[in-house]
Each structure stands twice: as C-alpha cells, then as structure tokens.
Amino acid sequence: MTEVKLHGFWYSPMTLRVVLTLKLKDIPYHNIEEDRFNKSLELLRYNPVYKRTPVFVHNGRPLCESMLIIEYIDEIWPHNSLVPADPYERALARFWAKYADDLFSAVVAFYLGNNGEEKEANIEKVWEHIMVVENKCFGDQKKFFGGDNINMVDLAFGPIVKTIFTIEDILEVKVLKDEKFPHFLSWYNNFKEVPIIKENLPEHEKMVACLKFIREKRLASS
C-alpha cells in the first residue's frame, strides 16, 4: 500500500499548496506538523539542502519545493488534473507559478520588514507583483487560472493571498485594495469558496495570532 507523508507548517502557504493538492485529489496522507524553531531530525535528513518545509515523502522517498511536489503528485495521481496537458499551456502555468513564488518573496520581505520607512517600499513591491497579475492574467474572463476548475496556478497564488490578508491584520495596513485589484480579488473570492478549499483554509484569527508570534520571535532574534 502506498505511503504518503507531509512534513509542514499548518500556517505556511507553501505547505498549504500541497495540502490543498492532496485534498483536491483525495489522497490519504499522514500529516506531520513541524516546529519551525525545533525541526525534526527527519526533516533535516530529508531536506538537508534547504532545511525547510514542505517535504513530501512518498514510499520513503522525499521531495522538496512545493510546486515540484505538486507536479509530482499530479503525475503519480493524474485524476482531477492540476497541470495543463498542452505543453505550451503547461509552460505558461509554470511561468505563473514561478511568478507566484516571486510575489511570495516580496510578501516575506513585507512581513519581516520593520514598520517604519521600509514598510512603504515593501508594500510597493508587493503591489507591483500583483498589478502584473491583475493586468496580464484576466483578459479572457476565466473564473480561475485553470478555467472552470482550479489548477496549479490557482494553488500557487491562493495560499499566498490568504497569507497577505493575515499580514494585513498583523501590520494594520490594507494591501489588497478592491479598487486596485478588482479582477485579482474577484478571482480570490471564487477560489476560497470552492468547497474543498474552503474546508481546508486555516482559520484567519488563528493564523494572525501564529504569524504575529513568529514575526516577533524572528525580529527579536535578528
């Protein structure tokens, strides 16, 4: 029988990408909650290069990096496919998934930046990224990046947007403004209402408390 384990942090958008993938495909797995301040030996053994989550372990073989994991899962369990079949569409999907990762770097800088002068510059960088998506991705009136159903690009962006909403409350600043990003936010509203997504998005207040705690701890130790 196939054995699937996922080492992650419940509050991390990168882990959430993989959780949502597994849930959408109804793949049973053993969830191993890691402590970022006290990572398990297994995690460090499975991901000695980056020492971070998520780490996906399939029949004892580990894989790291959320989008790589998603593509692997989609190949092994191809039902409810999340990766476009057409090679060109697939390449475009991979491009936007990579862009989502670039957005995430800007979000992390914003999250860990001080609340002073850096804040404006950090928000600008996040806005720049989202504006690109707003302008480039919604030309054909699709409900999701995947068309009528969500695909890997929706999963690449969705958890990051969830995280931005969380950080808005922590830093008390509005980033995702309706007037700036109408299509992007309309897409996110549809995304979070997809039943399986809705059931598996972490609870907002819990995430705010957790990310606030982590931020304080990280800033104190730097």
Add this chain to the structure above:
Amino acid sequence: MTEVKLHGFWYSPFTLKVKWTLELKGIPYENIEEDRFNMSVQIFQYNPIYKRTPILVHDGKPLCESTIIVEYIDQIWPENPLFPIDSYERALARFWIKYADDMVSAIRLLALSSNSEEQVKAIEKIWEHLRVVEDRCFNDHEKKFFGGDTINIVDIAFGSMVKFITVLEDALEVKILEYEKFPHFHLWYNNFKNVPIIKENLPDQDKMLAFLKFSREKLLGSS
C-alpha cells in the same frame, strides 16, 4: 514547417542552457543575438514582465525562463530525452536545476565585485553551493554524469554555471572550482566540457573574458 527562434545573449548561462538543449536534440533554430544595453522591441513584447532573455519563440508563441523553456523543448521534441522518464527522478532533476540556477546570484555578485571584501564574500557563497553539490550528487560512483553515461538537463544546468565560473577564475585570477576542495565536481566538469556537442558550443573563453571586462567597466563605472 516548424519555426524556432531563440533570443539570447551568447555569454549568458541561461541562454547557453537553451542552446545546448537545442543542439543536443538537433533542432534547427534561428539565433537572434540581443544587446543587453539595447534590447530589441521584441524582447519587451515577448517578455513584458521580466524584459530579459532567453526567449524561445516556437511557431510565433513566446516562452521565457530557461528552465521552463528546456522542459517545453523536451516535451515537444522527445527524442534524446534530457529529462528523466521516471517521475521521482524527474522531480529530483527539477530540484537540482533550480539549485544550479540559484547559483547565479553569487556568481553575479562576484562578477560585479568592486573590492576584495565583496570578492571574498561572493566566492564563499559560491563555495557553499559547490559544497552541497559535491557532497550530495556524486555518491553513485558508477555515474559519469548526472544523467548517467550521457549528459542530461542537470549536467546542462550546472555546466552553464560552471563555464561562467571558469571565466571569473581567469578574469579575477582566483581559484574557485578547486580540485582539492571539489574533486568530484571538478572531474565531472572536465568530462562534461569534452562532450562533443558541448565542446563545439562552448563560448570562447577569451571572448568571454573580454566581454566580462567590458561589462564590469560599463556597469561598475556607471554605478
């Protein structure tokens, strides 16, 4: 008939990755050399987001980002596959390609270092990366290349970066990929650069040195 064009910089490891992929598969293409200080209008049209090369245009459809391009090429032209067939091996290959690409920021730092302190820092960063690969990727002593007996996409990804490192070694008169420190990696590169198609398509070292000197003057002089 299928039309393939490649917009790139002859000296860029990312363009080189795509070129080697096309050459290894025997895919005819039109090479369009871009000038980084005066890029064509087409670059901005095909890659409005990053405004950079390489860009592959296949039957009029543009693709950006070298890693995405090479995987696309491997799917459309599956003969002489450069990506592993097995899903797990393929995921591992993608991981190492990304790791090779991540070396570019330290390489760029070194290329543009303006004092010895910056230089030392940049070299240490590159060494960190080389150390990981040295320790993690050469445990199977039967394998000559990452791809086994023949090169694959991981060889290409690391090869393009290491080529640039050797240029920096000559330009800055420093030793980076030292045999004593990285014996397996060093040996691997010697084998890699002697693969006929790679050897024929390796940018000329002196030409690259001259270009690096020119770039440093232009970029450091203007900052």
